[in-house]
Amino acid sequence: GESVGLHLPTLSVQEGDNSIINCAYSNSASDYFIWYKQESGKGPQFIIDIRSNMDKRQGQRVTVLLNKTVKHLSLQIAATQPGDSAVYFCAEISGNTPLVFGKGTRLSVIA
Amino acid sequence: DAGVIQSPRHEVTEMGQEVTLRCKLISGHNSLFWYRQTMMRGLELLIYFNNNVPIDDSGMPEDRFSAKMPNASFSTLKIQPSEPRDSAVYFCASSLMGGDIQYFGAGTRLSVL
Numbered sequence: 001g002e003s004v005g006l007h008l009p010t011l012s013v014q015e016g017d018n019s020i021i022n023c024a025y026s027n028s029a030s031d032y033f034i035w036y037k038q039e040s041g042k043g044p045q046f047i048i049d050i051r052s053n054m055d056k057r058q059g060q061r062v063t064v065l066l067n068k069t070v071k072h073l074s075l076q077i078a079a080t081q082p083g084d085s086a087v088y089f090c091a092e093i094s095g096n097t098p099l100v101f102g103k104g105t106r107l108s109v110i111a
Numbered sequence: 112d113a114g115v116i117q118s119p120r121h122e123v124t125e126m127g128q129e130v131t132l133r134c135k136l137i138s139g140h141n142s143l144f145w146y147r148q149t150m151m152r153g154l155e156l157l158i159y160f161n162n163n164v165p166i167d168d169s170g171m172p173e174d175r176f177s178a179k180m181p182n183a184s185f186s187t188l189k190i191q192p193s194e195p196r197d198s199a200v201y202f203c204a205s206s207l208m209g210g211d212i213q214y215f216g217a218g219t220r221l222s223v224l
Contacts, residue, residue: 034212043115043202043215044154089154096210098144098167101154 008087010106019077021105023090028071030092034099035064035075039086047075047088077107085109117203117216125224129191132219134203136184142209145178145188146202148218154202160186161209172197193223 013019025033031052036044050057050064050073057064063076073090087106091099116135124130136143145157158168163180171178175194180186190197200220204213 032210043204043218046212046214049212093210096208098142098156098159098209099213101156103153 008104008106010108012108012110013080015080015082015109015111017080019075019080019084019107021075021077021088021107023073023075023102023105025071025073025090025092025102027092027094027100028068029094030100031095032093033064033066033073034091034093035062035073036089036091036101037084037086038089038104044089080107080109082109082111115203115205115214115216117201117219119219120217121220121222123222123224124193126194127192128223129189130193130197130221130223132188132201132203132221134186134188134205134216136186136203136205137214138184140205140207140214141183142206142211142213143180143186144204144206144213145186146204146215147199148202149199157188159209166209190221193221195223197221198223 034049035047037047038044048059048062048064050066055066061078065074087104089104090102118133142161144159146154148154157170158178160180178188200218202215202218204215206213
């Protein structure tokens, strides 16, 4: 039979626009969250993290928002560039247990 | 530090052959993780170690897979015998502790013919 691969959600944005990538996490006990970026042919790379005692954290061109009430995390990328094209994963941690990765979202930047 | 180093970057082998993937941790990191990534299943955690001790190997597909940490800075993932369905990209990651940011290597792309 034909193989069926993971159908990643895809977000297409125009170069220069802002991107918002969303993630719903599952464990209400998770207290630490991380966003990773994976470019084609490379391993996931750390982008930004946030602890559960915060609801917003900013980096360079990226902002992570955390809504613990609805268990939702988002990554905002300002002025999206072609180099931002990648698959983005959110990951959650509870205590000292390893990361639990989400399925990922593919970001495509249209030049 | 050069980061997590994996070798080889690419491996092509025939069904039934033994495959050994290698990983060098970031100096000072105490936790080591092996992942497998495929189009079908995405990123799967196979096994992880804290201080050279395997903590959870529930993600290891079957007895054909084994992982070791002969010392604090190095790990191997072995598949014996390999099968075509093992074809995937295998990533190694390390972190200071189990619940900390993980830093990934560039991966080994394995093709079993």
